[in-house]
Amino acid sequence: MEVGLLSGLANALTLANIGFALIGCLLGTLVGILPGLGPASAMAILLPVALHLPPTGAIIIMAGIYYGAMYGGSTTAILMNIPGEVASVITAQDGFAMTKQGRAGEALAIAAIGSYLAGILGTFAIAVMGPRVADLALHFGPPEYFGLVLFSMTALVSFAGRSILVGLMLGVFGMWLASIGTDPLTGTQRLNFGTLELMKGFDIVPVLIGLFGIAEVLASLEQRIEQIYAGKLGSVLSMIPRGAELARGLAASARGTAIGFVLGLLPGMLPALTAYLSYDVERQISRTPEKFGSGMIEGVAAPEAANNATAMAGFIPLLSLGIPTTPALAILLGTLMINGLTPGPMLFQQQALLVWTVIGSMLIANTALLILNLPLVGLWARISRVPYHVLGPIVLAVCVVGAYAPRNTMFDVWVAIAFGIVGYVMRRLEMPVAPLVLGFLLGPLFEQSLRQSIALQGTPAIFFTRPIPLALIASAVLVLGVTLWLRRRSRAVAELIRDSTKES
């Protein structure tokens, strides 16, 4: 008797399993909306309860929290420019711009639809490919990662804004910030100025909350904004994107899914990174790259699909090899192990029904998330019309709690406030925040893969003797060259147009 997706789906449709999926989705959405409380901490809190549940139920709930958070994370990013999850940072760029134009509903809807598309396609990809592609996670050694990181860094240039020099400096500044604290490889202390708090380094969450949430409140105060959007909002139905807008969103979602899924098979490629990369791809292939940041639907659809696809893809190396690609999946691995289930190909054979039930529940949970999220779009969108003297203090309170939550230390609240001021100053100087965050995310991976590669062979020659790193480094150089050339040309074209309009 062959156990497959259909029997798994049938088993996932039992009342109890649907219930577990719904609870997971609801908790995940809640966790996603609250900045600071990430899926990893929520899953850790739930771990003792999971020990009481049947294994299938425990894993369904945990998985639901994980991808539920990917759905929920975009909500505050779009509405208030506070990314609820690190993975939604880049969504804020165009999402919040859409809110300011009264298009919050559209942005929220396409985020949910994009996530759904990624969830469903991702589930089928897991079902079809399953353990066969898991080996990719093992084949990627330090030199391969270094190539990948170098390639990802080309995105710095396109996020740089007006001045490439300033953008690159911000990227380096982000990498520098990430290097403060204990060297993850040798345990040596770096740049902590003798303080205990800096030994742990900066956590990404308070930094983001400061740069986005608190800086946003400060800027709004200064501009004496009364509402994020002062115009009228239409009915819920009118907020759902349609026609050409929907088509563009869906195409971007599909591309985001592909990028997020493939990269998501590799450990260390966090949903936040793949979201960044897919956003960058959208801008590179767009006919109107200059409009990104001012409310392009692709800029919301692609990263939201990518982060969800990355979350889904992580289940392949987890279930078939026991390799967790993100901290949240490490906790899921712990749950499996405590329940006496060791991941691996044997799991697919001995516990086939369990594995396929979990995969089947992903279809149900993703559908549930869409049904949960779409009707709420109208409700959430109204937040953009709440008077700012009411909304502002709430946002600040959420920021403070969110900064405290991940590591339970007051120090992180001060960090968030300090970065709030940094973010505000950067805004005043019209500096882009994106390269700083990208540098912060890529920095540790860059440093570690470089040092480990050299430790493996003793010389940097290792990057040129292996095919994958060589190809990635060559592509990085190529992309960099093309991007710089395009920038120069588009500037020349822009000048031509300006000159011609002057003449006429």
Place this chain on the structure above:
Amino acid sequence: MLRAIVTALLALVTFGAPDASAQAKYPVKPVELIVPFVAGASTDSGARVIAQVLEARWGVPVKVVNKPGGNTVPAVTEVMAARPDGTTMLVDNIASSAMLDTVVKNLPFKVTDRTFVAVTAYTPMMFIVHPDSPFKTLREVADALKKETETFTWTSLGGVGAQDMVFRQFAVSAGVDVAKTRAVALKGGAEAVTMTAGGHVRLGTGTWSAIAAPLSAGKLRVLAVAGPERWPRLPDALTTKEAGFPDVEVLFWIGISGPPGLPADIVATWDAALKEVLADKAVQDKMLNAGLVTSYMDAKAMVARVERDRKTTQALYGH
């Protein structure tokens, strides 16, 4: 806030009414168990299994709080500075106690000042290789290490942790200077196992919780278990002693400690509770699933263990 609500709700849902032992004067307030590592690793999973049974037994919330990073120093410092009333306790282990003052200079506290309470469980280090590796025995590895010292790659956690300790012992037994070998420094135990399974290094070390899955997928071979007896889930894998290396034995133990000056009655309450809880077969099974063998040691035995491991560490690291 949400965390508090969730914990309270969970306490209600899962455990119902507190049992009679809650009438004792300790504990009456919620207990925080500080884990100096990330959630999901062996130490954390083991702490959560114990927290769960203690919570049911004591009728007060026993929360596991992860404070990872900084070589465990920030987490330990916090417990050292906490009030000695038993509400803040440390999930202690070999890395945060016995190895710490050798590995980290200028600690803001003395390692032996804390109040040691009990050891709860241990997990032995295991030597692993890629399935296609030419090494069939630990002896063959030692020969290769001796012949090709300068190009011999292995998984280090940068000097800290049981991974490095066990390799150093092995190098000493093989008569090789560890400084001449090619240590590939990694972020954590899970990465060390992935690197070995990917065939990127020649020898890896790890604990059962990280090894179990790739092993079942046929991506690894275990050469030897650096513990006093064979691992229950791997009856065919030799111990290091059986493989001819009796001096190579590192147990990654975990236990409970408190702030300096923790009153004796609180220590006694913990001791009694842990002793009983750890004798429970269901708890033992869950711990074993998390890769830990339950092994109860009282405060006195724990202090002796820490002292012994400290001396071993100092000798290995040349102090």
